[in-house]
Structure formats: structure tokens, C-alpha cells
Amino acid sequence: MKPVLEFLNISRSYKRGVVVLKDVSFSVGQGEVVALLGRNGTGKTTLINIALGLVKPERGEVRVFGMSPKTNAAAIRERIGYASEDGALRGGETVGELIAFHRKFFRRWNDALENELLNRFGLSRRDRIRRLSNGQQRQVGLLCAVSHYADLLLLDEPAAGLDPAARREFLETSIQLLNREGTTILFSSHHMTDVERLGGRIVLLDQGTVRLDRDLDRVRGEVCVAIVPRALAPNGDVFQHAAGCLRVRAAQQDWHVVIEGAPDDVRARLAGLIRNERIHCAAVPLEELFVELVGSERQEDL
Amino acid sequence: MDSDMQIYITISMQIFINPGAELSIYRQIMRQIVESIASGQLPRGEKLPSHRELSERLVIAPLTVKKAYDELEALGYIETQRGRGTFVCQSLPKVDRSEHLDKIERAARQLLSLAYLGDIHFSDLMKILKDQDSEMMQEASRVKEKA
Numbered sequence: 001m002k003p004v005l006e007f008l009n010i011s012r013s014y015k016r017g018v019v020v021l022k023d024v025s026f027s028v029g030q031g032e033v034v035a036l037l038g039r040n041g042t043g044k045t046t047l048i049n050i051a052l053g054l055v056k057p058e059r060g061e062v063r064v065f066g067m068s069p070k071t072n073a074a075a076i077r078e079r080i081g082y083a084s085e086d087g088a089l090r091g092g093e094t095v096g097e098l099i100a101f102h103r104k105f106f107r108r109w110n111d112a113l114e115n116e117l118l119n120r121f122g123l124s125r126r127d128r129i130r131r132l133s134n135g136q137q138r139q140v141g142l143l144c145a146v147s148h149y150a151d152l153l154l155l156d157e158p159a160a161g162l163d164p165a166a167r168r169e170f171l172e173t174s175i176q177l178l179n180r181e182g183t184t185i186l187f188s189s190h191h192m193t194d195v196e197r198l199g200g201r202i203v204l205l206d207q208g209t210v211r212l213d214r215d216l217d218r219v220r221g222e223v224c225v226a227i228v229p230r231a232l233a234p235n236g237d238v239f240q241h242a243a244g245c246l247r248v249r250a251a252q253q254d255w256h257v258v259i260e261g262a263p264d265d266v267r268a269r270l271a272g273l274i275r276n277e278r279i280h281c282a283a284v285p286l287e288e289l290f291v292e293l294v295g296s297e298r299q300e301d302l
Numbered sequence: 303m304d305s306d307m308q309i310y311i312t313i314s315m316q317i318f319i320n321p322g323a324e325l326s327i328y329r330q331i332m333r334q335i336v337e338s339i340a341s342g343q344l345p346r347g348e349k350l351p352s353h354r355e356l357s358e359r360l361v362i363a364p365l366t367v368k369k370a371y372d373e374l375e376a377l378g379y380i381e382t383q384r385g386r387g388t389f390v391c392q393s394l395p396k397v398d399r400s401e402h403l404d405k406i407e408r409a410a411r412q413l414l415s416l417a418y419l420g421d422i423h424f425s426d427l428m429k430i431l432k433d434q435d436s437e438m439m440q441e442a443s444r445v446k447e448k449a
Contacts, residue, residue: 192322194321197321198362282324285324
């Protein structure tokens with residue numbers, strides 16, 4: 001798969017030296033859909049802004065369609081569509097004015113797609129932006145992001161704050177675009193069910209580094225969570241050193257161990273380590289995995 | 303495809319997915335298609351919806367549908383005929399009998415524990431099994447008649 005977007009050893013810190021991204025590397029192939037996950041403040045937006053050329057990395061390099069935003073900003077922007085949670089819709093009072101403003105920036109514009117999306121969303125060009133619902137404003141943002149034949153969509157929490165029905169409509173449109181245009185997508189989201197519907201692969205950022213980068217279909221078969229009473233293993237380090245261990249987390253009376261392998265194999269391996277069979281092991285849904293990998297420790301009861 | 307056929311497919315291919323479940327979406331699709339084939343609701347030779355159709359109906363990525371179809375094809379349940387679409391195979395794969403019996407035994411234990419929990423007697427459980435069996439047979443023959 002030809003990479004459309006490549007992050008190569010990207011590091012970046014805020015002013016005052018707070019490190020946001022530390023040596024982040026991954027790439028997104030042609031036609032791939034990658035979900036960028038992580039807690040708030042882990043650098044997802046910074047990474048997307050680096051791909052857009054809005055933020056420069058301190059170290060490392062980003063390549064979009066094989067080019068660097070440093071030297072080919074215009075050529076790259078022409079082929080990228082971008083929408084975000086707080087994507088302020090500037091450039092017009094009405095939907096029609098806003099679209100007219102946006103299309104001026106691009107050489108090509110897909111009128112048929114624009115009309116189709118307006119119809120689907122039940123929007124008129126005369127509608128005033130300020131009068132639209134939150135969900136409708138996001139739909140206008142998506143329309144502007146895709147109608148210039150974007151080859152790569154960067155969506156920064158595009159459906160945050162929308163009600164479930166509006167989120168589903170947003171997903172339906174994204175999936176139809178995927179089917180028809182074969183668009184490559186990098187999107188960030190906190191809605192794990194949306195991620196499972198749309199995503200092909202997840203990249204989980206934690207404290208500025210890539211914690212997990214894997215095909216979604218393989219996550220469940222290859223990673224599981226083992227729950228071991230802390231009474232059986234006073235020191236969690238015994239699991240930390242087990243092969244394939246991704247995290248050990250104290251959760252009240254138990255250790256939660258996120259580890260690579262199928263549940264039965266993992267149970268046998270860990271039981272061997274502590275010479276005790278009282279281990280519960282299961283493949284878990286993505287939401288649980290997210291919490292187990294990046295959630296905080298819970299040492300004591302309240 | 304005429305409109306009659308369209309309705310027929312929606313009836314025989316009812317797939318529900320639950321993105322938050324423990325089983326990944328492509329496995330949920332695989333399991334339901336195999337169950338529909340086993341129960342006769344999805345007869346041999348039946349055409350399946352295209353990747354695109356099913357992806358839009360279930361609101362999931364087209365690659366997820368492709369993955370489910372690819373694995374079912376590798377297992378010998380369905381086949382893709384170039385330019386025509388994907389169909390349920392005329393002859394289905396032979397299952398490994400002893401492996402399959404193991405699975406059934408495990409399922410039987412689960413079923414029995416469920417029954418014991420609800421104070422349901424063995425004879426009642428047998429009746430439920432019989433009723434379900436005849437219901438599935440009837441459904442299958444209805445599908446056959448329609449075809």
C-alpha cells in the first residue's frame with residue numbers, strides 16, 4: 001500500500017517545554033481508514049495540525065502524498081479535506097456563501113457531490129449558518145471538506161458533541177464516501193463504537209508516544225485483559241516483564257494486565273508465573289481496552 | 303436485480319451488528335452468515351449483497367465486509383464469481399466432526415447451566431429444542447418454496 005501520509009519520528013513540545021509528541025512514527029496507506037485515539041491532551045490535534053502544515057515539528061518529518069508541507073504546502077492543501085469539532089464555518093452568512101468561499105481555494109469542485117450532500121442533509125443554500133443545528137453545521141463542514149475531490153480526509157473529532165442520530169448520519173455519509181471515492185481517512189474520535197464502524201486500524205497515542213498501532217480486526221484476537229487478585233502477586237512487575245505485556249494497572253483489589261495473546265494462552269502463561277490459576281482472562285471491547293491501556297490507576301477505595 | 307429479489311435478500315439476510323460487543327464486527331457478520339446458511343435461511347446458490355451494499359446497510363467500513371467475505375470464502379462457505387457477485391456455495395465445507403462435537407458439548411453445558419439457573423427441567427428443555435427445530439425446518443422450507 002502506497003503511503004499517503006507518513007509521520008517520521010515526529011517530536012514537538014509546547015511553549016514552556018511541555019512535550020506533546022515524542023518520536024511518533026506511523027503511516028497511512030492509500031484508501032486506509034485510521035482512527036487516532038488517545039486521552040484529551042495527548043497530541044492528536046497537534047499531529048493533525050502537523051499533517052496540515054499548520055504546526056512544524058521540532059524533530060522528524062511529515063510527508064503527505066510523498067511531499068513535505070514545508071516546500072509543497074499549496075499542492076498538498078489542494079488534495080486534503082479537513083473538518084474538526086470546533087471547525088468554525090467562516091467565509092459566509094449562508095450555506096451558499098460559505099460553499100462559494102471555500103470552492104475559490106480549489107481548482108476542482110465536485111458540483112454533483114455538493115448537490116447530493118445538500119439534499120441528503122436537507123440543507124438549502126439560503127439557510128443561515130447561525131440558525132443551523134450543531135449537527136447541520138458539522139455536515140456543512142464535511143461537505144466543504146470533501147467536495148474538492150479530496151484524496152485525504154483529516155477529521156479531528158468531527159462528530160464530537162453530536163447526538164447519536166446525527167453521529168450516525170455523519171458516519172453514513174463518511175462510509176458512502178469511502179465506498180464511492182476510496183478516500184483515505186485519518187480521524188480522531190472518543191466514540192469507540194464509531195471507531196469500530198469506520199476504522200480499519202487504530203493508532204493509540206499515550207503521553208506523546210504511540211502505545212498501540214494495529215488493525216482493528218486483529219485487536220480482539222491478539223490482545224486481551226487478565227485480571228489477577230493483587231493478593232496473589234504483591235508486586236505487579238512480575239507481569240510487566242511477561243512477553244507481550246502492554247500495561248499493568250492497579251484497579252482496587254486486582255491487577256489488570258493488558259497483554260498480547262489469546263485468553264486461554266495468556267491465562268496459562270500468567271498462571272505459570274504466579275503459580276496460581278485464579279486468573280480471569282478475556283478479549284474485551286475497544287472501549288474497555290482503551291481504558292485499560294490509558295486509564296489511571298485505582299489503588300484505593302474512596 | 304428485480305425488486306422481488308431485493309426484498310427476498312433482505313428477508314433472508316438479516317444481519318445485526320453490535321460494535322461494542324466482545325466479538326469484532328467482521329466475526330459477527332461471519333457468524334450470522336454461517337448460521338443463516340446452516341438454518342437454510344440463506345439457501346445454497348443464493349446471491350449475497352455486495353460489499354458496498356452491506357457496508358452501507360450496516361454503516362460499517364467496506365473493508366470490514368470484505369474481510370468477512372474473504373474469510374468465509376477461504377472457509378468454503380461462499381464464492382465470488384467475477385463480474386456476477388458473491389454466492390453461497392453449492393456444496394458446503396465438511397466440518398471436522400470431532401472438533402464440531404466439542405463445540406456442541408461446550409454449548410450444551412452453557413445451555414444446561416442456563417436452564418438449571420431458571421429451574422427449567424430437562425424435559426422442558428427438550429421440548430424447547432424440539433420446537434425450535436421444527437420452527438427452523440419450517441422457515442427453511444418457506445425460503446425454499448419462495449425460491
